[in-house]
Amino acid sequence: MTLNELEVGKTAKVVRLNGEGAVKRRIMDMGLTKGTEVTVRKVAPLGDPVELTVRGYELSIRKDEAAMIVIRG
Amino acid sequence: MANIKIALAGNPNSGKTTLFNALTGSSQYVGNWPGVTVEKKDGILSGTKDVVIQDLPGIYSLSPYSLEEKVSRKFLVEENPNAILNIVDGTNIERNLYLSTQLAELGLPMVMAVNMMDVVKKNGDTIDFAKIAKALRCEVVGISALKNEGGLEAARKTVEMAKKSVVEKGPGKQPDVPHVFTGSVEHAIAHIEETIQGKVPARSIRWYAIKIFERDRDVIKDLGIGVGEMKHLEEHIRDCEKELDDDAESIITNQRYDFIKNLMDKALSKDECRRNKASLSDRIDKIVTNRILALPIFILSLCAMWWLAVAEKGPGTILTDWANDGFLGDGWHLPFTMHEVDGKDWDTAQADFAKAEATVEAWEAGEKKASVEDEETGEVSEEWEIDEAAYEAAKKAEEPDPGQFGVWVPGIGAMIGGALEKMGVGDTVKSLVVDGAWGGVATVLGFVPVIFVVFLFLAFLEDCGYMARVAFIMDRLFRKFGLSGKSFIPMIVGKGCGVPAVMAARTIENERDRRMTVSLATFIPCGAKTVIIAMFAALFFREQWYVAPLMDVIGIAIIVLGGIALKKTRMFAGEAAPFVMELPAYHMPTITGIWRHTWNRLKGYMLKAGLIIFPACVVLWFVMHFDFGFHLLEDEQIDQSILATVGGWIAWILAPLGFGTWQGAAASVSAEIAKEQATATLGLVAANMEGASTAAHITNLFGSMSAFPKLAALSFMLFNLFVPPCMVAIAVTFREMGSKAWGWFAIGFQLFVGYVLAMSVYQIGMLIAGGGFGVWTAVAVLVDLWCLWMIFRPARKEAV
């Protein structure tokens, strides 16, 4: 399953990143790499973006970017 | 001895700017990196003459993808800084170290300053600097830039290291750099290093090798690595990729983070208890960014701000009235010193005398009725019949002496007028000073309390971190028209001044999105426009205080709807930009911090009054009191003045908007010098109107311009708020657009929006108020329908 499908409050491990180029690199640079734990903190009032906890800090990314991140719950 | 160059590098939000300011103070120079719209900041380290601190843009990595990273890389590998000062956020250390490992691989002497140590300590965490220093082969110290602890020492240590390396530099000596990768990757890197020996400075050979491993196209091109050589290296790279089942870039990124994680397991100990407690930030966010509550909370905070600023009984209005009528005008009583005389208080005594004066005036004019007007609205508040007896009695009335009713402080206006009279200055020059120069400046200064409240509120919201949340909330709304929340940040900035708002669009990499943001950024009412809102709220909408926050809402609506419409045109259509944003934790803003921001803005505002408004009013006074033959005119002849004539040439354009007179035109055009000038100009051109105060004059002016003065006032406000901003902001718009054509597009778009909005409101408002249907009503309706179509039509299919 992909990160955008993860419920608020749940934690999962990143298995793989789809996509390529600048967006993928940016997501990786921010710490969302294979094997990293990620928790969905909240989803914005209008549904998007999504706020995550990664490596001890908060990061917000779009739902369609979250869809590029394959996770295992 | 040549200059020492220190590169200051670190993540955004790591406190780099605070540190940079502390290290360089007022010696900063801000410009642009050549060829790009990325800001370049450098300065001299305090206490030295030859140490330059080069502030690099906040970056997360040294990848070749974004402008900021490219600019930083270029500086680090080509400009030969002597050392790096890497600032790291101690509360977020894993992610920050990701950049540090890359910086360390460059082989330059490096000092890592771990910032926010005060917060780290408060959280109960500890960081073992020695372990990190050993792992990354650099010096590590702890600092707290906010509390001004340790920053200068860190910088001096960096300078020492820089000097040492200059002395010790041997030809092609490879320094000690960290090895963060595993077996097969290190193996591949070693091969690459062999291949590029001699092509790159020895100290950075590892960094280059890793970049080639990642297949960094820029590096491969710059080093001129031939196709044949690359094929050979590809074999090694592909071996690794096969073995680790991932692509080269991901391998490098993952292994970096693995290395960091291992290091942190040894060097960082977190207080577990604390970590599990929901932090205060989270609790606040639960409410503030809640799906249902977030938008209403935002609008409510806007309303709260405006209520404080302009509501009739609110602090802002009380202070503004005092400033306008008392402090800057006739005078005021010190609070708590007022008492009654002869059974009357000051207000009653004044009112009685005004009535007496009115009686005398009316009788001598042969009238049978006398009346007095409300000072603010100019409307008749009382009318009574008079006869000879009343007249005789009224003639005897004496003007009450304010000093008898309490401690009276004369207002500055009264003092100036009085002083000039004492000096025996002629009426004309007196008018120039009192009505022209001082009058105009006083109008603008009188609204300082309103500006103060607004700026104070904004400073609080920014400093505590709420504004970042607002961008988060607005992101989806913005994504609907293809922009990201990044485009919203300029809007927040624009609440203070449009100039930095337009400049803030630089952070948007996509050119089309950036151009669109620049065109839309100034629709949020800025500080100067706030003055216009303040004046009209006080004059025409005292009971309808919600008109003020409505202007903000309209601004946001224009940005959203305008953006939607523009995105549907061929010029701007395209994919949404990626949006990855970091949310800083909430923190209680310091009083000094808020005060500093607010005071800076206030200072700027008042300085502007002296340097721009004052000269403008002097010029306006002259063109109002002289005709083209340079004859001095009497008050009644004002319609022959230069200003009236020139204003008349363009006034007809504004007719459909309800204020198509030379006065309306003069005020609107003068607003391009500075938006608040519109208020000053109105004060000046309305001087001939009936009424006892500037406020009454202006109210009556609008009464004379239209049968629906409140509507005309609303239309005037909308026009001046939403047409192109002041000249300074227009100049910045052109500069940021980079091309005259795009600059004109932005201006044209803004003119269109402001004009159509004002016209529609006035025409349709007139229709509703019973003013009948005319040509312009039809035009307004048609144009509005066209705009609605532009907004709601289906988006073009993206041509593949």
Added chain:
Amino acid sequence: MNSASVFILVAVGIFFALAAWRVAKKGAPCECGGSRKPCGGKCCCENGGRAGK
């Protein structure tokens, strides 16, 4: 015009000239609150930097 008027007129003229000179030399004052000196003559405005990354 009497001498007092001339005096005041000249005073206004001097202030006007001073304001014009200061604006010409240093540019319009920074409305946004920053000062110009650290920014090489342009309005740097604290928020300009903060609004960036």
